[in-house]
Amino acid sequence: MVDLDASDNYFNREIGQLQFNYRVLKQALDTTHPLINRLIFCCIFSSNMDEFFEIRVAGLRQQMKYGRETVGVDGLIPEQALAEISRVAHEYIQEQYNILNDVLIPEMEREGIHFVRRREWTPAQAEWVRNYFEDEILPVVSPIGLDPSHPFPRLVNKSLNFIVELEGKDAFGRETGLAIVPAPRSLPRLVRLPDEVCAGGENLVFLSSMIHAHTDELFPGMKVKGCYQFRLTRNADLELEDDLEDLASALRGELLSRRFGDGVRLEVADNCPEELTQFLLTEFGLTERDLYRVHGPVNLTRLMAVGGLVDRPDLTYSAFSPSIPKQIRSRDSMFDSISKRPILLLHPFENFSPVVDLLRQAAKDPHVLAIRQTLYRTGADSEIVEALADAARRGKEVTAVIELRARFSEAENLELASRLQEAGVIVVYGVVGYKTHAKMILVVRREEGRLRRYVHLGTGNYHAGNARLYTDYSFMTCDESIGDDVNKLFQQLTGMGKALKIKKLFHAPFTLHSRLLELIEGEAELGNQGRLIFKFNSLTEPQLIKALYRASQAGVKIDLIIRGICCLRPGVPGLSENIRVRSIIGRFLEHTRVYYFGSSGRPQVYCSSADGMERNLLNRVEVAFPIEDPDLVARLREDLDTYLADNCQSWELQSDGNYVQNQPAEGEERLASQLVLLERLAGKP
Known part of the structure; x- marks a missing residue:
């Protein structure tokens, strides 16, 4: 008899989230997406990773800091989870910069979109940059020398900064050797050079390059020995007590602290000297495990601006007009x-x-x-x-x-x-x-x-x-x-009062969880006549997973379409050999939640605001609503079948925890579910 509680039957949720981020990153290599949108996928990966560190990694570190470690269903304690997160995240981020430097930037160059580096500036471009620096940057930048009266500044979460090595004495005779230059947050991180100083194409220059090129002007009379980018990610989760008298006032106070939470990740340019890197790690209370040396800009999310700076509609998704029934x-x-x-x-x-x-x-x-x-x-x-x-x-x-x-x-x-x-x-x-x-x-x-x-x-x-x-x-x-x-x-x-009797809806935190378990059990009683199709963003709730395991053991055919985290291990003999898990990644972010119960030919179908997670099913106000009209039920099943037939935008979760992207078989037509839905419902884009 298989032990449903055994930790080997569950995947770690944090690693599952990282794997989803990686599937997003891999879209940057998919040439069926337009080039600028591939760059945007690369940026979305950065944005997702920022939030992952701000919330998930920060949460694990908080558990350790306050001695409140909890063990997940996968059996990992926070220290073990953080070690594995660091290993996987370093691997993924290294690949991200390889994709950017070796694939995307060269392809954009061939399309006439140039990220003009300092060493490539023509005299005319260098002069334009100097004027921009003096007119736009110099009036708002605030360099901070480090000495006993100027301690290390409290830097804003995810802000771009420079650590500068200096030589010489300033006007007051100070000789500290180090300074911090926060990049002005009010300025764009990417600036388009005017056509009159360029030979053609679309020419973009990084704000960091402009600051780097003119750092000496921030420290007149001193020698700048080195200038290096870095970026600190902080804990951005909000902690509010349950017995608040005024939630809005308390939240306003917490929002101010979000910008200055504990550090959780340090990104530095890979040319930053070791002694300066160690100085920063010590200053932020971080270790080598939290350090990410990167070959390129430390704030890749800001590259999303490319779409608005260049006029190349041929390199972005075609517009479409959503239909009205x-x-x-x-x-x-x-x-x-x-x-x-x-x-x-x-x-x-x-x-x-x-x-x-x-x-x-x-x-x-x-x-x-x-x-x-x-x-x-x-x-x-x-x-x-x-x-x-x-x-x-x-x-x-x-x-x-x-x-x-x-x-x-x-x-x-x-x-x-x-x-x-x-x-x-x-x-x-x-x-x-x-x-x-x-x-x-x-x-x-x-x-x-x-x-x-x-x-x-x-x-x-x-x-x-x-x-x-x-x-x-x-x-x-x-x-x-x-x-x-x-x-x-x-x-x-x-208002206030006891939970009222609800006729058709399932609602969390009262009935949604229990009713889902009951309906899954109902399918299990049908054995191999049972059918389950669930579409979630994530599946982590242990009781729900155990119910699906039991249904699989009873012979129920189960398809799970799960965009992000899946803690269920599919394809294990005697446990989950009847469960298939796939993730759809494409132009649109998959966000629908659908629960389909085959009920031996009399399907029951619910749409919902809730994912298969503890927080949704037990700790939030959520609703699942029935779709009872036969035509709408048939339409929902058709939509689900389209996702299940996808052979190019879908990734299959293997029993070892890896995802493998589906490919059309020899002679099989490509079927991208989102494109099929576009053609079916909105007309071909």
Whole structure:
């Protein structure tokens, strides 16, 4: 009998996250993507790694710092996990710079896009750079000499800095030998040289090169012996107590500290002398394990600016127009459309505008009495926010449940809350200790003498920008039971009292976890007649994994489409030989969550805001909603089958923990699931 609790049956979640980041990086080598977008994938890898160190590595270090080590289901203690993270991350980051220097930059050169290095500047370019330095950089840069009255400065998280070796005495007779130059955060890290000083093409120069070239002007009369880039990544996780009296005020205070948390990673230029590198490590309380020597800029994320600096549409993705289903196009009123039959949209292939239109029409409709909405990430200047504010100004009862602790969107959400309150919206900050991650809109409308509820439920955020980049489902219905369920959930979020009985929805932290386990067990009872297809961003929750193992042992065929972390080990005889795990990486960020239960030919299908993680199923406010219309169920199955048939943008997780990219068999046609969905739903881009 296989021991389901054995640590060998589980992969480490941090390594799983690193592997996802690596799959993103490998897109930079995929020539089916346009060249500038390949560069952007390289930058996204950097951004993902920044967040990984800021949150995941920082969390493990905090456990060790305060003696609160916990052992994951994989059996690794924090010290072991950090050692393995360091080994894998160093390997991946080395490969990233190899891709940048040996592949992407040469290919961009061949396309006439030049990153002009200092040694390559013509006299005219050097003169232009000097003028730019004197006019734009010198007035705002603040060099800091290190001496007893000028201790090492407190540097902002992820900021670009230089450590400078000096020789000689300054005007006060000081001879310290070292200085720090923080690059002004207000200036772009990449600047386009004007055409008149270039021989053709698109010519870009790094801010770091301009500062490096003119460091001596920052220390007049002294000799600059060396100038080297470095960048410190800090702990950026926020720690808030559960018994706060004022969450918004406490969060404002914590946001200030995020910029100056404990150091977790040091990146330095690989030409930085060993003694200076060791000086920096000591200053930040880090070790060799936390040091990353890089051959190139230490802030690659800023290379995303290339897309906006050069005019080369032939080197970026073709534009496409998301479609609007005929059911909506044929009617002026969203209420009429929804009342005819429920609507299911798959963004970005189908337009996000109907969701905005629902709120806009609700704001203006004299028959609408109330609007309630959860907001996790949306943007303070979004059309949705404007519609809510407009509804409140028109005298409707508008309530917004804003999750202030949406990671890295906290400041924006504080601004959003203030703006809505000024318009007369009732703003609630959810439940302390449980992030409100559910995506819900409830519109109450008077029709023919009675009240009717219209509902939007989604797998993603109410953010129009994300809806162009992330795949997410939007579901709109006026089903009475679902409307009643959503109303009760808003009552729980805004008021107080016992958990109310919910008819159709599964909701965390109360019923979602238990109902998922029950439905998986139901499939297991069907044996080899059972069928499960789950699509998550991540799967880490041990009880859910054990339930899937038991279903596999019973003969159920299981497909898991998991973009990021998967702690389940597939393909193990006697444990998980009936489980296949794949990750889809492409133009769009896969973000939909779908739970498909075959139920012996009578499928039950749910979409959800929740991943298969402890935090989602047990410690957040989440919703899973049923798709009951037979045509929509068939459509969802078709979408899932498209992902399962992908043979070029999909990666298979092996039983040893490695991912292998799928390739078309000999004579087999390439099938990229996202391109198929684009052609099917939006028309060929």
